[in-house]
Amino acid sequence: MNVLQGIAAALTPLGLLWTVLIIGLATFLHELAHYALARWQGVAVKSFSIGMGPVLLRRDWRGTEWRLSLLPIGGYVEIDGMAPVEDGMNAQGQPVYRHPTHGFARLSAWGKVAVLLAGPLMNLLLAIGLMTVTFTAQGIPAPDRARIESVQAGSRAAALGLQAGDVVTAIDGQDIPDRVTVGGAAAPGWESLRDSLGRAGSRTLSVERGGQTRTVAFDWQPTVNGQRQLLGIRYGPDVQPASVPVALGTALTTTVEAVPQVLRAFGSLFARLFTLNLSSDESVSGPIGTAQIVSQAAATSPWALVQVGVLLNLSLAFFNLLPIPGLDGGRILLVLFGALRGRPLTFSQEQAVNLLGFGLVMTLMLFVVVRDVSRFF
Structure with missing residues (x-):
């Protein structure tokens, strides 16, 4: 190609x-x-053009020549x-x-x-x-809450009882912050879940479902026999309804x-x-x-x-x-x-x-x- x-x-x-x-x-x-x-x-204002280059269409109105030009890469006003x-x-x-x-x-x-x-x-x-x-x-994405969007059938997450729509509010007993550093750059706090699952050891997730909070505890190994392990969830920020103000x-x-x-x-x-x-x-x-x-x-x-x-x-x-x-x-x-x-x-x-x-x-x-x-x- x-x-x-x-x-x-x-x-x-x-x-x-x-x-x-x-x-x-x-x-x-x-x-x-x-x-x-x-x-x-x-x-x-002598002229008003959308686009640059040769003029395709022009019309005089209120003392200004309004133009449509060939190249759609900008525009100008001649004041x-x-x-x-x-x-x-x-x-x-x-x-x-x-x-x-x-x-x-x-x-x-x-x-x-x-x-x-x-x-x-x-x-x-x-x-x-x-x-x-x-x-x-x-709605407005909440940086300190991670909503589980889907759970892979037969995955570790499914075995732990996690479901689509669950909202993770804390990781390892710590509330999710508004901002974290991921890969040297600032990121929304909910992305700290990825960092947590990159470390071996005991993990706990505080999960809201139907107005109630439950704790999901499990031992985690990010790699087994050189193979990367996946929890089996797809997640993003929890979106909250918002008024116009x-x-x-x-x-x-x-x-x-x-x-x-x-x-x-x-x-x-x-x-x-x-x-x-x-x-x-x-x-x-x-x-x-x-x-x-x-x-x-x-x-x-x-x-x-x-x-x-x-x-x-x-x-x-x-x-x-x-x-x-x-x-x-x-x-x-x-x-x-x-x-x-x-x-x-x-x-x-x-x-x-x-x-x-x-x-x-x-x-x-x-x-x-x-x-x-x-x-x-």
Whole structure:
């Protein structure tokens, strides 16, 4: 199987369609927020495009040209007063550019920050909203309780009387904590059951069933004659029903807890870029990896697609807030720097900084695509 066949086998037409729809919606709302904050402050928006490259469809409405472009890899809004203005010709007959003095350029520093911050904030709010809907409809996973989902017939677990629906609340006489360390990384407490079954000796499980608690005691050997032993259960977190306020609170907490994880993932990506490390890293996916994840989610359930939408919007929000020139975070940094300094950078200085940032972002995107493809060699 060659590389193209491997990539094609990992994707599905339905998965590709859902990938375009999920990314398209996230992009549309991101750019719509920029558009809305600019118009709210009286700044015109010349064009609004979903997709990049050649324009397929266009329509003028309320002073803006709305476009659908060929490549479904992003989008943009052309806000009046953000692009440089041509200011005559130099001695060599080449155009000279300067900072604009109208539209966006006339806004206060906080007005500019509001326009730039609106896009990432919209993606963040969308992720929180999707999590709130999910938690309200499906419940909230309890990190300190493990629910047995199935018991294998004829297994040790079946002989001990364990049943599907039993909830394990304590292991070896100790309540399951909210967080544990598994394989050097933080994990929900219910995953400590796996670690417990990896050690030989006497084990006890406190199990809730029908409102009553019983203790299951047994001697355990993780390996016998070199063969790994299995208890014979499949388990996951116990899911508790949640009202909308509780679901919203959990969504906000989950978002805050995701910040260091996302920053570590981006840090790892930059480290791999500078060392040209193409080894597999599941924390960040490129377009092919994302489409593959969406293809798997589409084959699982609608809620799996919603979870992908949450992750994509969180990633888009945090990535755009990175202080890299060319991204929203970098533009915000330049605006605040100019406000603190009392004057903005000169046009040539700002262009040089933006060019450097744009080159870094393009290099990063190319690296992610190359790493995606390298998995199929």
